[in-house]
Amino acid sequence: MASFTSGSSQEDLQQVIDQRKRKRMISNRESARRSRMRKQKLSDDLTSQVNQFKEQNNQIATNINMMTHLFLNVEAENSILRAQLVELNQRLQSLNEIISCTNSSRSLEKCTSTFGGSDIHPTTICLQSPSNIAINYHHELDDFLNPWNLLNVNQSIMASPDSFMY
Template sequence: MASSSGTSSGSSLIQNSGSEEDLQALIDQRKRKRMISNRESARRSRMRKQKHLDDLMSQVSQLRKENHQIVTGINITTQRFLSVEAANSILRVQISELSNRLESLNEIIGFLSSNNGVLGDSSTFNEPAADSFLNPWNMAYLNQPIMASAEIFHC
């Protein structure tokens, strides 16, 4: 009986070890599937990360290009502004100089007009009337103020 009970317990051990091996094989198979799945998931994640990085690098390149264009535009505009500002300064100085000259000429005309009776009188200098007529200081256009406008300075 002992031998029969030993045989029966031996056969149950063989059955148990067979089922344990099947269970271990099933666990190993699940581990391999999970490991393969994890590797595939990690590969997809790396690919997404690489695509995102590539997109960001492309965006950086595009933004740098736009920034360069904007800086170039600003530099060109600044140069134009400085050029116009310099021309404007020159025109202001010219206006000032011409205004001073105009004022001086108008003062001369005013002085000549006020002294016209003394200087233009032919009896004072004992000149004939014809000479008085031809004297450029006595011409009527000199009695008018000289006017100037900014339009004559346009090139």
Template sequence: MGSLSGTSSGSSLLQNSASEESDLKQVMDQRKRKRKRMVSNRESARQSRMRKQKHLDYLTAQVAQLRRENSQIITGISVFTQQYLNVEGENSILRAQLAELSYRLASLNEIVSFLNAGNECFGTEPFNSAESGDGFLSNSWNCVYLNQPITASADLLQY
């Protein structure tokens, strides 16, 4: 009987060692999977960081480009504002010149209408000083002076 029990204990040892070996294999497989997952996770994290950095670089470049464009727009607005102010100043000068020229034109038109009214005194005959000898009113040139105010200055009154 001793031999039978030795055989059964040997087979149980074999079963135990096979079971331990199987357990050890499972543990090793789990460790391998765990290491593989860790490596995979690290690679995923590295790729994620790289994507984030790439996106950050893109956004930084975009910010720089937009700042350049903004600066150009501000410069353009400044130039156009200065041009506008220059044109506005020229326009103001031209308006003042227009007012002055309009006033001069109105004065010249008054003088022309006055001279035209004075020409009615002349009639159609040309002026001849030899023919008119009977006084102030007979001289047609004097008609121009009939409606003129007499002006005098203090210098003239001293003499």
């Protein structure tokens, strides 16, 4: 019976070893399954994150296109407003010149009324001197521009026939 016990103890030992191998195999399978599940979950999470990033990218690209369109519209409107500003500044300058001329015309009327009026020519520059005299600067210029006063410019020059002899 000693051989039987030693045979049975070998079988028992073999069974224990086999049982341990099975347990380890089952444990390894479970561990591999959990590892595959973790990898699958990580892969799913990363895929989901990629999809979210793509969606955010599309939204950002749409926003950029919209902002670019708005920027171009504002830039065009700004350009129009700048052109209008230049035009309005020119009109303002012209109106200020007209007002200045009107004011100088009024001051001329004031000058003629102040200094007796009838003997002062419309082109007289009215200067306030300490003695309140209107100084007439138009006389020389007016004589040159008046066609009736150009008679001495149109006078013919007579040459004697003897002056061309050699």
